[in-house]
Ligand code: ADP
């Protein structure tokens with residue numbers, strides 16, 4: 457049994473702003489079948505504290521970045537969790553990273569350095585008696601863990617997974633001493649990023665292995681166009697970097713068992729869900745495909761391209777239903793669409809996201825970059841054909857309809873490239889053509905629903921990586 461401490465700032469269903477939470481929440485169960493005992497260290501946000509069952513104090517922490525704290529051990533939503541109960545850092549209204557006005561919390565560097573500090577202390581055996589053989593860190597919020605483990609000579613190996621290189625955990629260099637970073641490590645071979653301190657870079661430099669969430673993104677990250685200034689660091693670590701595709705939690709996302717939808721196991725169950733969704737959203741019947749989007753509304757997701765290309769869908773009798781929240785300008789642009797065949801819901805709504813994915817004919821993911829992407833995987837599982845940009849994990853998970861793939865009856869969706877409004881519009885037009893050919897469409901739906909999207913091979917890949925690092929076979 458390999459013991460792994462997972463360190464992430466989100467974990468579904470306890471706290472979620474995006475796909476990181478789904479992945480961190482699903483991995484422990486996925487890895488359990490591979491002989492891995494995984495415990496998840498989490499900040500004690502209000503929603504996390506409220507969900508704890510049988511919480512027991514593991515250790516008192518006298519002072520943690522400005523106040524006293526405790527480490528608790530508990531179960532929560534079926535997970536074994538270790539939680540940092542530090543009210544001065546985590547007991548706040550608002551999100552994990554943003555205050556109620558949508559601004560970054562000013563002390564984010566301290567809050568996540570605290571997460572890393574506690575992780576390293578657990579790994580070193582300084583807090584409680586459970587000690588992991590290895591620490592698996594996710595994104596910049598856990599970026600200082602590999603640094604502390606290495607510099608404190610703990611001998612405990614670490615893996616850092618990059619879910620999104622756009623978020624780098626930048627803070628002024630002057631904070632280095634407070635964060636426990638030695639002066640000798642502040643140069644460009646250490647944590648320095650264009651004059652600032654990057655907590656992500658600390659992880660990229662000091663972790664024993666690096667992974668990201670799809671093979672294509674692993675390659676993209678080493679190129680200037682995608683590496684966001686860290687491509688050189690990743691090229692230098694090419695031998696230690698690999699892409700392991702995310703899976704989805706089939707217990708939560710399967711149309712046959714999903715409590716939020718009218719259960720179905722074949723595409724024949726979709727029209728009832730589509731009719732219910734139209735009724736819920738006030739959309740009329742339509743001759744074209746009902747396209748859905750469930751997304752953060754940010755530059756990354758390319759939804760401004762959809763605004764531009766939308767007439768190509770609507771002119772063909774198609775419809776759009778969008779659920780999302782994020783940048784105010786994008787929220788306003790979508791909310792302002794005055795079209796009978798468009799329904800927009802601004803906000804975050806887990807249950808509605810399931811109904812939209814079950815009720816849609818197609819799901820649109822026009823991202824400019826996408827490390828993995830989960831909603832296209834949900835779409836496959838629900839026979840909701842993904843129309844995606846050709847990038848990152850979207851390239852690795854969708855088999856695009858081409859004359860060849862249609863002839864071989866393997867196509868599961870559509871991909872477009874270059875990532876611009878014209879190519880997206882052309883793909884929307886092709887989508888309408890395919891939708892108008894019911895035999896082709898239902899063949900693609902069946903292909904999509906049969907496409908493997910669970911954790912199986914990826915859980916095995918992580919287990920092999922852990923075994924490699926801990927010397928266990
Ligand atoms: P990212 O992590 O970049 O946001 P992913 O596709 O990996 O993208 O994961 C997004 C996750 O967040 C999915 O589980 C998706 O269903 C969910 N999600 C995004 N926006 C919303 C929303 N407005 N309401 C409900 N769920 C959402």
Ligand code: GLC
Nearest residue numbers: 475476619669826827828829
């Ligand atoms: C990030 C990426 C997304 C990925 C998710 C989970 O938020 O933007 O592509 O699916 O992490 O790994």
